[in-house]
Amino acid sequence: MNIQRVHYCTKHDSSMGPVVYWMSRDQRMYDNWALCLAQSQALEKNVPLFVVFCLMPRFLDATHHHYHFMLKGLREVELSLKTKNIPFVLLLGNALDTLPAFLEKHGAGTLITDFTPLRHSRAERSLLCQRLRIQVIEVDAHNVVPVRIASSKLEYGAYTIRPKLQRLLPEFLEEFPAIVKHPYLCAGPMPEVQWEHAVSTLRAAARSGGTAACESGEAAARAVLKDFIANKLAGYGAHRNDPTLDAQSRLSPYLHFGHIAAQRIALDVQSQAEAAPAAEYLEELIVRRELSDNFCLYNEHYDTxxxxxxxxxxxxxxxxxxxxxxxxxxxxxxxxxxxxxxxxxxxxxxxxxxxxxxxxxxxxxxxxxxxxxxxxxxxxxxxxxxxxxxxxxxxxxxxxxxxxxxxxxxxxxxxxxxxxxxxxxxxxxxxxxxxxxxxxxxxxxxxx
Ligand SMILES: Cc1cc2nc3c(=O)[nH]c(=O)nc-3n(C[C@H](O)[C@H](O)[C@H](O)COP(=O)(O)OP(=O)(O)OC[C@H]3O[C@@H](n4cnc5c(N)ncnc54)[C@H](O)[C@@H]3O)c2cc1C
Incomplete structure (x- = not known):
């Protein structure tokens, strides 16, 4: 993995306990740089690896509909991780309230998390880092070129970030390593995730955004990508702006919940498509999307x-x-x-x-x-x-x-x-x- 993806959030050195990946924005097992780093560190130290998700009862204006989509995806993550001997833990409540006690109980030596540019999540992370006495590492698992590396300032527009991304892409657009069966297990059985109980703790609005005609999870995301490349990509440039047609990829919910990596999409699109349509699609997927992360990271008033x-x-x-x-x-x-x-x-x-x-x-x-x-x-x-x-x-x-x-x-x-x-x-x-x-x-x- 390109080490420039890594951002050290605390000054503490890594110590000998288990490695914990606090999964947040990138809710997947496959093609996840944060999980890749967590496993390679755990293997180096011969220690167990945990994946933890903190379920907030309420999150911005998210409704039960969003939670339903997210929890279905997380159940799939739990099952996939099980095949790799990696326990998945669902903590009920925000990370500040739940994570420190979990880390202490298991004697964790390193905490690894994924990257988000959003204000409230960044504020929570920085408070958490002030409290913890272990190494905390953030990995940009969401973007092809890590946002901080693409640019250290607020960009004016696509025309200013595009050349920077194009210059850095060959360095970052690489294949992912596979997650292997983890050889170091934690002492004693891990409690099963109580999904029904987790749902009962939610305080999100019941209002629904309709019955979105899409399945949740990593497998569904990969199927949507496959269908897009086979049936829509060639006509993307010509038809994507016509709302009467189904010409876009419909991958945005999967990207949002991290069910699929933008990098996986870019790799597959590049390897399987003719050059011209791929370029128009990659402009949206990489340049426009990463410009949005740049905007939110460097402009705290992004929503006002x-x-x-x-x-x-x-x-x-x-x-x-x-x-x-x-x-x-x-x-x-x-x-x-x-x-x-x-x-x-x-x-x-x-x-x-x-x-x-x-x-x-x-x-x-x-x-x-x-x-x-x-x-x-x-x-x-x-x-x-x-x-x-x-x-x-x-x-x-x-x-x-x-x-x-x-x-x-x-x-x-x-x-x-x-x-x-x-x-x-x-x-x-x-x-x-x-x-x-x-x-x-x-x-x-x-x-x-
Ligand atoms: C007012 C407004 C609100 C929007 N709200 C959201 C939102 O809440 N969530 C969201 O993901 N996108 C949002 N977009 C951006 C864009 O409209 C959607 O990403 C896109 O329509 C999603 O459909 P798709 O995945 O089929 O896109 P495709 O056309 O297939 O594009 C592939 C991917 O490229 C990225 N992309 C495409 N267009 C843009 C864009 N204009 N800016 C940044 N990235 C882009 C997305 O990640 C998208 O999934 C918004 C745009 C506008 C103008």
């Missing part, structure tokens, strides 16, 4: 007005008092109750399936800006709806996508116009020039 670039804040400020043609409440947006059939259809797609097509997400967020009393209110509404109803929500891609749509992040200034100021505008006529708007509305309008 304060995170917008100065030109956008100034321009939106100048248009605060502009008359809005329509003003809607959160409830009206949420229930797809606007005057605009196309916007309502996008919201209905989200409510019914837990997923909105990528092209419609831009239109959807921009109209929330146009029909809200302020850009701050628009951000709050868009983030809430995205995080609550998108199966792939609560993700850096979501915060970056919303901030791009409403606040010009990673974009440039356009013509000045009411309400939007210099933020790029979108309207239904533009959509009609790109795809069959009526067909989309017929498919997803209320009652359809």
């Amino acid at each position: 007005f304060d995170g917008f670039p100065a030109w956008a804040r100034q321009s939106l400020n100048e248009h605060r008092k502009d008359a809005r043609t329509h003003l809607y409440t959160l409830e009206q947006f949420e229930s797809a109750g606007t005057h605009d059939l196309l916007w309502n259809a996008a919201q209905c797609e989200l409510l019914a399936t837990g997923r909105m097509h990528g092209y419609m997400r831009m239109y959807w967020a921009k109209k929330i800006l146009e029909w809200s009393a302020s850009p701050e209110e628009a951000m709050t509404i868009a983030v809430y709806l995205n995080d609550t109803y998108e199966l792939d929500g609560r993700d850096p891609n979501g915060y970056a996508g919303i901030a791009w749509s409403i606040g010009g992040v990673h974009d440039r200034a356009w013509f000045d116009r009411p309400v939007f100021g210099k933020i790029r505008y979108m309207n239904a006529n533009g959509c009609a020039r790109k795809f069959d708007v009526n067909a989309y509305c017929a498919k997803f309008s209320r009652g359809a």
Whole structure:
């Protein structure tokens, strides 16, 4: 493994106890650099290896629907790890409350975890590191090029991060080692995970994002990838922006929950596809996705007005008092109750399936800006709806996508116009020039 993936979070040296991998963002056994490092360290020291997941009863705007998807994936991880003699432990509660006692009980010598750029998780990690007296290592198992290595600063846009990623890709885009049957077992039997009990501890909202038409877990993610490469990749560039077609990969929920590594997707796409379509797909999968992680790591205001670039804040400020043609409440947006059939259809797609097509997400967020009393209110509404109803929500891609749509992040200034100021505008006529708007509305309008 490229050692640049590793970030030391404490100054303590590794000691002789078992190695614990605190799995968080990357919920998989295969192709997981954090687990690979944890096992190689445990093998070097001849000690047992544990994989631990801390189940918070509530997490941002996640609903039972998200938890259901996640827990199904984690059950699969537990079974896969069992075949490798690696115990999977589910701790009920946040890491700060549960992990120190577990580490102490098992005399752990090293804690390894995966990387996330999100504020609340980073804050929890840094508090945890202050409390622990053992070595804590973070491994960027989510990105092809580790975010900190790709860039040490907030990037302006795809055009500034792309050359950096392209230069570093040959160094990082390598095959993963396999996880082997672990020869060192912990003393005494590990308690079985009580999945039913775990579900009963959840305090997430019962609200559902629809019955997402996708199976959870690593095997399902690999099957979706296989189908995408065989049947959709060739037409990706030509059709990905048409919401009436099923031309995107639909891999975002699996990437979000870490059921599949972006690096596995990139390796398979590169080895099995013709060059041209692969390039367009890899631009989204690597450049746009890693730009989102860069945005959230280096801009702590990634989900509010304060995170917008100065030109956008100034321009939106100048248009605060502009008359809005329509003003809607959160409830009206949420229930797809606007005057605009196309916007309502996008919201209905989200409510019914837990997923909105990528092209419609831009239109959807921009109209929330146009029909809200302020850009701050628009951000709050868009983030809430995205995080609550998108199966792939609560993700850096979501915060970056919303901030791009409403606040010009990673974009440039356009013509000045009411309400939007210099933020790029979108309207239904533009959509009609790109795809069959009526067909989309017929498919997803209320009652359809
Ligand atoms: C307002 C708004 C909200 C969004 N919310 C989310 C979200 O909550 N979660 C999420 O994962 N993505 C979000 N996106 C980004 C993008 O729309 C989705 O990643 C994509 O539509 C998911 O479908 P797919 O996996 O079939 O994508 P594909 O087109 O098949 O792309 C493959 C992968 O590339 C990455 N990708 C594609 N487009 C983008 C992009 N614009 N920015 C960053 N990465 C991208 C994703 O990881 C995606 O899974 C949002 C975009 C906007 C404009």
